[in-house]
Amino acid sequence: MSRIQQLFARKPKGVLNVYCTAGYPTLESTVPVMQALQQHGADLIELGIPYSDPLADGPVIQASGSKAIANGMTVARLFEQLKDFRQTINVPVVLMGYFNQVLQYGFERFCADAAAVGVDGLILPDLPMFEFEHMYGATIKKHGLDFIFLVTPETSEERIKKLDGMSTGFLYAVSSSSTTGSDKKLEDSNAYFQKLQSMGLQNPVLIGFGIKDKQSFDAACAFANGAIIGSAYIKALDGKSDVASATKEFLSGVLQ
């Protein structure tokens, strides 16, 4: 059983996944931020690799990525920083990035290095199903990594089933048709969430995009195995030198 599967076996409801950007707010804050997230209640960490052209992200995560790149963050440096992270962090960690960066690093090398440091899975939102099936999925599996696909309110039922069938770990349910950090109303998507619940999917489902506080986290958890917070946490770290106390303050608000 993978670390992610173990998590959902132990905790099938109310799983909190928090997104953070590697190298943000400071170059060396990557692991301290993850430690703080684990200590203050995150069940799973989605670690974003900063990218110059993040198509699926809204302004807050874009800005954190630009800051991280300016701080000197690179894929190679990230794996260096993560070399010993499993000595202090035992929650599952998935890397989120864009396909171009992975391709440039070398797809197989990226998977091998991720697995070697103890990363559990990948989210590459612009790696499509066709290329996954025909070119890259086997490499990801070979290195024992989970791969998480996204579904949206616009995704057909047939396609949701297919994406669920190809995902391992969990399925990422984007709450509305938007980029990250949107202020679209979560309750407008209730019918879609109910549809996902009734489909008998093989993977646990985490709802993300627009989850920002206790109220929206609880609302999302009512329809899924848990939820993902990204932009709101990145905002909470903005300008904070003490990432541990900023993280504690933010997560205690969500989990109170």
Added chain:
Amino acid sequence: MPTTTSYKQPTEQGYYGKFGGAYIPEMLHRNVEELQARYLEIMQDAQFRKEYAALLRDYVGRPTPLYLASRLSAHFGTNIYLKREDLCHTGAHKVNNTVGQILLAERLGKKRIIAETGAGQHGVATATVCALKGVECVVYMGEKDIERQAPNVARMKMLGATVVPATSGSKTLKDATNEAIRAWINNPHDTHYIIGSVVGPHPYPDMVARFQSIISEEMRWQLNEKTGSELPTAVVACVGGGSNAAGAFYHFLDELTVRIVAVEAAGHGVTSGLSAATTALGKDGVLHGSRSLVMQTDDGQVVEPHSISAGLDYPGIGPMHAHLFDSGRGEFLSATDDDALKAAFQLAKLEGIIPALESSHALAALNDLKFGASDNVIICLSGRGDKDLATYMKAMGVEGSEVSG
């Protein structure tokens, strides 16, 4: 994976060789899939073709002339024909595509148009057809480009479009395209995205190439009228993303006797660090939803290119062109900022035509190509130089005596 059998026709998944595809987040899937499923059927519909042809004739002003540039020919000792896309309504070939896509958007039931623009030529061409059809138009443009291209911003506004500044990243065309794609993600039902070049996820590169292919369709019969043969020795066009080149090459790509010459912008020089010569500097990557050659750092961060011509200032290249380069079917040259300026002044003096800076890169390549007295060379004069007057004035100020002498 299935491979292409024709240089102009991608596979069902949108691949030209190893380039192309649709590397998009799931949030764009439904819209892109709808286009993939319907673009060919719509474009081949008899009524659509009739409307498109009528607008190209009566509104755009097609066919554009194929002009034998006698004095330029004499200078280079060969026969040079200029395909006069600069005479199109709005001043460049861009409108061939926007006319087609607005008709397509109508048939898809879309009520709202978004577009990206760099120098503003595609933005103006999009705002123009939206005014023609009375459709809401939002154009994303880098904050830096808005400052640099004030007359085109004014044109778009006069045509009723809303111009939204892209403030992310480098604040230029690349980022304007990102913002347009994000806007499409956020408006998945009523909005069509009119991409201005042969870039983006499948089917855009093929769709835009097909709309621009009217350029080479006309070249063939026009050259036949003038010379008795439809096939020239070579076709030369500038390439940024590559839409005028795709249109100029299209009906010659599978005619292997015709030389296909693409000219990229070398900026201050290919190795100067200030260049937009993507085939020389780019690596296999993904930009704006398609796999192609992309200028990027070793870490995979897309870099900001440089060219004196805003229309060539793009860190990628359409996947069809990447395949022409990779397969060797196309010859890829580059021209520096200075080469392009010299070529622009040369054409102005020899032929009385002031070309756009983009097209001047194609003209500049004549210095590097060897043709004989019986060869017929077609150069795609993709746009006119009105928009570049400030740059030309600066050049005349700097080298005043030389230019006037």
